[in-house]
Amino acid sequence: MQALQRSAHRLSRRGFLSASLAVGGGLLLDASFTLPADAQGGQVMPPLQVGAYVKIAPDGAVTITAKNTECGQGIKTMLPMLIAEELDVAWEDVRVVQADLNTDLYFAQRAGGSTATPMNWLPMRQVGAAGRAMLITAAAGTWLVPEAECTTAASQVRHMPTGRVLTYGQLAEKAATVAAPRPETMRLKDPSTFRIIGKPIRNVDSAAVVTGQPIFGIDVEVPGMKYAVFHKCPVFAGACKSANLDEIKRLPGVRDAFILEGGKDFGSLVSGVAIIGDSWWQANRARRFLKVEWDEGATGAMSSEGFARQTTALAAGAPQHSLRKDGDANAALAGAARLVEATYSYPFIAHAPLEPQNTTAAWKDGKVEIWAPTQNPEPGRQRVAQTLGVALGDITVHLMRCGGGFGRRLSNDYMVEAAAVARRAGMPVKLLWTREDDMQHDFYRPGGAHVLKAGLDTSGKLVAWKNHFISYGANGQFAAAADLGVNEFPARLISNFDVGYSLIPFGMPTGPLRAPRSNALAFAFQSFIDEVATTSRQDPLAFQLSILGDPKLYGEVGRGGFDTGRMRGVLTAVAQRAGWGQRRLPARTGMGIAQWFSHQGYFAAVVEVSVDDDGKVTPLKVWAVGDVGSQIINPSGAVHQVQGAVLDGLAQALGQAITFENGRTKQTNFGNFPLMRMADAPPVDVHFLITDNPPTGLGEPALPPIPPALCNAVFAATGKRIRSLPIDPAILKG
Amino acid sequence: MAFSIKVNGRQRTVEAEADTPLLWVLRDELNMKGAKFGCGATFCGACTVHLDGAPVRSCSIPISGVGARAVTTIEGIGASEVGKRVQEAWMEVDVMQCGYCQAGQIMSATALLTRTPKPTEAQITQAMNGNLCRCATYARIRAAIRKAAGLPAEAAGV
Numbered sequence: 001m002q003a004l005q006r007s008a009h010r011l012s013r014r015g016f017l018s019a020s021l022a023v024g025g026g027l028l029l030d031a032s033f034t035l036p037a038d039a040q041g042g043q044v045m046p047p048l049q050v051g052a053y054v055k056i057a058p059d060g061a062v063t064i065t066a067k068n069t070e071c072g073q074g075i076k077t078m079l080p081m082l083i084a085e086e087l088d089v090a091w092e093d094v095r096v097v098q099a100d101l102n103t104d105l106y107f108a109q110r111a112g113g114s115t116a117t118p119m120n121w122l123p124m125r126q127v128g129a130a131g132r133a134m135l136i137t138a139a140a141g142t143w144l145v146p147e148a149e150c151t152t153a154a155s156q157v158r159h160m161p162t163g164r165v166l167t168y169g170q171l172a173e174k175a176a177t178v179a180a181p182r183p184e185t186m187r188l189k190d191p192s193t194f195r196i197i198g199k200p201i202r203n204v205d206s207a208a209v210v211t212g213q214p215i216f217g218i219d220v221e222v223p224g225m226k227y228a229v230f231h232k233c234p235v236f237a238g239a240c241k242s243a244n245l246d247e248i249k250r251l252p253g254v255r256d257a258f259i260l261e262g263g264k265d266f267g268s269l270v271s272g273v274a275i276i277g278d279s280w281w282q283a284n285r286a287r288r289f290l291k292v293e294w295d296e297g298a299t300g301a302m303s304s305e306g307f308a309r310q311t312t313a314l315a316a317g318a319p320q321h322s323l324r325k326d327g328d329a330n331a332a333l334a335g336a337a338r339l340v341e342a343t344y345s346y347p348f349i350a351h352a353p354l355e356p357q358n359t360t361a362a363w364k365d366g367k368v369e370i371w372a373p374t375q376n377p378e379p380g381r382q383r384v385a386q387t388l389g390v391a392l393g394d395i396t397v398h399l400m401r402c403g404g405g406f407g408r409r410l411s412n413d414y415m416v417e418a419a420a421v422a423r424r425a426g427m428p429v430k431l432l433w434t435r436e437d438d439m440q441h442d443f444y445r446p447g448g449a450h451v452l453k454a455g456l457d458t459s460g461k462l463v464a465w466k467n468h469f470i471s472y473g474a475n476g477q478f479a480a481a482a483d484l485g486v487n488e489f490p491a492r493l494i495s496n497f498d499v500g501y502s503l504i505p506f507g508m509p510t511g512p513l514r515a516p517r518s519n520a521l522a523f524a525f526q527s528f529i530d531e532v533a534t535t536s537r538q539d540p541l542a543f544q545l546s547i548l549g550d551p552k553l554y555g556e557v558g559r560g561g562f563d564t565g566r567m568r569g570v571l572t573a574v575a576q577r578a579g580w581g582q583r584r585l586p587a588r589t590g591m592g593i594a595q596w597f598s599h600q601g602y603f604a605a606v607v608e609v610s611v612d613d614d615g616k617v618t619p620l621k622v623w624a625v626g627d628v629g630s631q632i633i634n635p636s637g638a639v640h641q642v643q644g645a646v647l648d649g650l651a652q653a654l655g656q657a658i659t660f661e662n663g664r665t666k667q668t669n670f671g672n673f674p675l676m677r678m679a680d681a682p683p684v685d686v687h688f689l690i691t692d693n694p695p696t697g698l699g700e701p702a703l704p705p706i707p708p709a710l711c712n713a714v715f716a717a718t719g720k721r722i723r724s725l726p727i728d729p730a731i732l733k734g
Numbered sequence: 735m736a737f738s739i740k741v742n743g744r745q746r747t748v749e750a751e752a753d754t755p756l757l758w759v760l761r762d763e764l765n766m767k768g769a770k771f772g773c774g775a776t777f778c779g780a781c782t783v784h785l786d787g788a789p790v791r792s793c794s795i796p797i798s799g800v801g802a803r804a805v806t807t808i809e810g811i812g813a814s815e816v817g818k819r820v821q822e823a824w825m826e827v828d829v830m831q832c833g834y835c836q837a838g839q840i841m842s843a844t845a846l847l848t849r850t851p852k853p854t855e856a857q858i859t860q861a862m863n864g865n866l867c868r869c870a871t872y873a874r875i876r877a878a879i880r881k882a883a884g885l886p887a888e889a890a891g892v
Binding site: 205207210215281354434643644679 | 758
């Protein structure tokens with residue numbers, strides 16, 4: 001506040017206001033430029049407007065806009081770091097603000113697929129570099145010297161021959177009137193000169209969080225707002241036929257209650273009963289008295305037991321569909337010196353972000369303003385538009401900090417619900433789910449099973465691989481995130497390779513969970529590879545390296561290309577750090593190793609585990625090594641992401657499963673869907689290999705190797721192979 | 735019904751039904767959004783506040799059960815010397831990822847250090863085990879508690 005008053009004072013003393021004076025004080029570096037295609041991170045971007053990201057106040061305060069939505073992955077800190085580095089400001093001068101949804105200005109604003117780093121590494125730096133060039137132009141113009149004689153550091157332009165200095169604050173007014181430089185003339189810094197990138201930078205919302213400021217979606221308050229719950233059928237896609245609305249409306253604090261018909265699309269509005277209350281507690285308490293007659297539909301007949309029976313039946317037969325065939329797997333298996341067969345399966349799991357789903361919506365004159373914690377705001381806006389028949393331009397979306405995402409908030413069902421409820425209620429409404437709503441109406445990580453066969457030649461080399469993947473879907477189409485890519489490891493590395501799949505009809509919502517597909521496939525394939533290695537008396541690490549072969553790039557960097565050399569690098573490094581094969585471990589203690597490539601990141605992990613006589617599995621330590629390219633942008637955030645993903649993977653394997661009965665989810669809360677707690681969290685050693693590759697994202701790729709590394713360690717400790725998750729202690733008793 | 739409760743040193747009168755949990759009185763009646771709703775069933779600890787200095791799950795304490803006990807929330811914890819040190823340590827160690835659980839974590843940590851200024855690792859685990867962090871920032875929570883306690887930093891973590 002003081003800074004703003006100071007800047008206002010200075011401006012008025014000078015007696016004019018620039019046309020580009022920004023709301024709240026400070027000058028926009030108001031110019032736009034178009035990035036060359038090779039700097040666009042594989043996307044087609046609109047022109048970058050410097051002023052959409054950078055504002056400099058005459059007192060030197062720099063405001064940088066963070067364009068992407070924040071859900072704990074640290075992007076609100078990291079993207080502004082890229083701008084600040086090239087702008088050459090002192091980080092202490094920077095204040096970061098969150099952008100609203102505005103795809104014209106900011107293009108992709110989602111948090112998903114670990115894409116923000118590869119997509120923004122160059123464009124955000126270019127924004128900073130453009131701003132810096134404009135400030136240099138302004139200084140050179142003031143001094144009437146060549147721009148080439150000027151340099152910058154820590155929010156100042158310096159004229160090298162004379163040592164004269166102007167601060168960015170002093171230059172802001174003039175710089176705001178300068179045209180953006182042409183991108184081909186802008187020079188990005190040599191990474192060896194970075195002052196901000198590569199340094200551990202504290203989360204920009206730290207102070208707000210530790211003092212309890214209202215920055216999350218659930219904290220939103222707007223004038224005249226009431227509180228809402230939305231009660232959906234416990235059976236997925238069940239429809240509400242009637243409800244005791246009159247009785248509900250008479251309950252204390254209840255303003256209104258009504259049925260919204262909805263449709264069958266889980267990502268939009270499905271049928272349910274909305275209750276509006278003066279307080280959320282009153283609205284939610286009214287649900288205890290709610291009596292609804294549901295039409296449960298076909299899903300009511302579905303259950304996990306039935307899925308298990310169908311899996312067994314399908315596994316006994318041939319795949320319904322073929323996915324990939326190289327060479328002749330059947331012949332190679334028939335002629336193999338050794339054949340290893342096993343079936344691996346894994347359950348459905350929930351995302352369970354700690355902040356339950358919520359959105360606040362306020363309608364006025366046919367337009368709606370939305371405050372949502374979402375990972376995927378633009379598709380949310382489109383869903384609202386389609387479902388409620390509103391023009392896209394009449395929907396404003398404010399991106400609220402998300403209390404975790406993990407992929408759950410890529411689906412915007414709760415955003416559509418809030419908009420629909422608020423419109424019908426005729427008042428601004430904050431819709432908030434309970435934990436039980438969240439657990440029972442998730443877009444689950446799909447379960448699945450893999451019937452695997454491997455053939456080895458006389459030298460122990462893997463020469464044949466056959467996989468019958470049992471997944472969910474219909475008519476040959478996989479359910480969301482229940483698929484398997486044709487190039488997924490170990491495709492391309494084994495000459496006789498045959499993958500097919502069969503599908504179980506399914507009525508529940510599925511979707512991406514942190515490292516989608518990979519979080520399940522890595523367990524099946526990396527556990528099986530370990531099983532093949534130990535069955536044939538080969539060291540698991542040596543066997544992994546023999547499958548990878550000599551360093552070779554399959555495909556193209558940045559487009560899913562897989563570089564066996566980079567994977568060899570992380571495997572070798574993690575083995576060294578963990579002392580793989582070097583340490584003598586006590587009885588019922590063991591180490592397991594696994595690797596996985598996902599979201600352009602290469603990760604390998606070693607887990608050390610002990611198993612007690614009751615079968616309880618205790619991870620003692622985890623070593624993780626990653627290769628995500630040439631630069632770790634924020635080491636503090638990067639280590640955070642890896643440690644979090646590692647513990648997430650352990651928690652999944654140790655205890656998480658969603659099961660269905662009569663079309664309903666059985667689990668309700670953290671009592672029967674356990675998250676990792678401090679007492680169970682082992683130390684996690686994190687190391688990055690720096691390689692000459694474009695920087696890529698870290699929200700996801702550290703997770704997939706963890707469940708198999710854990711289970712391989714359990715085998716090393718006990719001789720018992722875990723072929724189904726979560727780990728069942730009963731089979732591990734000493 | 736009207737209830738008079740003392741929150742962060744200030745006497746407040748709120749109109750609420752007797753079974754309304756303290757969490758919802760704080761959040762929706764007093765507009766103090768620091769205590770968070772995570773599970774509503776004492777599993778997660780995101781709603782942790784202090785009653786007379788002891789950490790409690792405000793989602794499961796009815797307003798009628800608060801009585802004369804002093805309520806301290808994350809908004810007021812910085813007024814105590816220990817609370818301020820914990821907040822500072824949380825920032826210095828850069829504990830948070832999403833940040834949603836951290837108010838509850840800080841409340842539990844402050845209660846621990848007020849009672850036990852130099853806790854052992856086991857005491858830290860015991861005091862903090864009821865607070866879930868879905869992002870799993872446990873190594874840094876531990877490191878921040880050690881820092882606030884003036885104990886040597888651990889090698890693990892940051």
